[in-house]
Amino acid sequence: GENVEQHPSTLSVQEGDSAVIKCTYSDSASNYFPWYKQELGKGPQLIIDIRSNVGEKKDQRIAVTLNKTAKHFSLHITETQPEDSAVYFCAAMIRSAGGTSYGKLTFGQGTILTVHP
């Protein structure tokens, strides 16, 4: 099955700095890679995603890059703010043997991001 490794497990930055979180996946059949942000006491919220036919996607201060050859993808947050502090999860979608994938996401272990004012 799919295995997703996420690093670092904790990340501490100063406000205004950039933060980068990296994930690797094992199954080359994976074709969908979302990133979730989970604030304390809340469920994970999708912040950005990328499909395998795209190498990079950007949404304001957040960007995700995908390297299919190396099987890794990264989340980049620029100009970090204290409200960016949360746990971030990467995930990869693996298709079942039947070719369908009803939300069978495999998640990374999570990164605790702390942005200091």
Next chain:
Amino acid sequence: ETGVTQTPRHLVMGMTNKKSLKCEQHLGHNAMYWYKQSAKKPLELMFVYNFKEQTENNSVPSRFSPECPNSSHLFLHLHTLQPEDSALYLCASSPEPPMDQGNTIYFGEGSWLTVV
């Protein structure tokens, strides 16, 4: 407000109790899921329902019993749980995806379960 509502938000139960977690989605999605989130572990998929039919049971012990009466509602019935079952249980939903494309999953706020 994510469109996926879970109740109760917090539940404490004894090992001999029977309780249920409820999830309702207002997004018009066809697929619903239960995930388990434990400390220091990745989110674990438990069950998948698509159009009310269970399509995935990720080797979950029988003390967890899901029920999906329609595409908008999902339950997780709990009985004779163990303390190690204490965790955050997350419900999620997504539209039915076309093949070979990803689908976006929307999570609820979760139900914190403590088994004593």
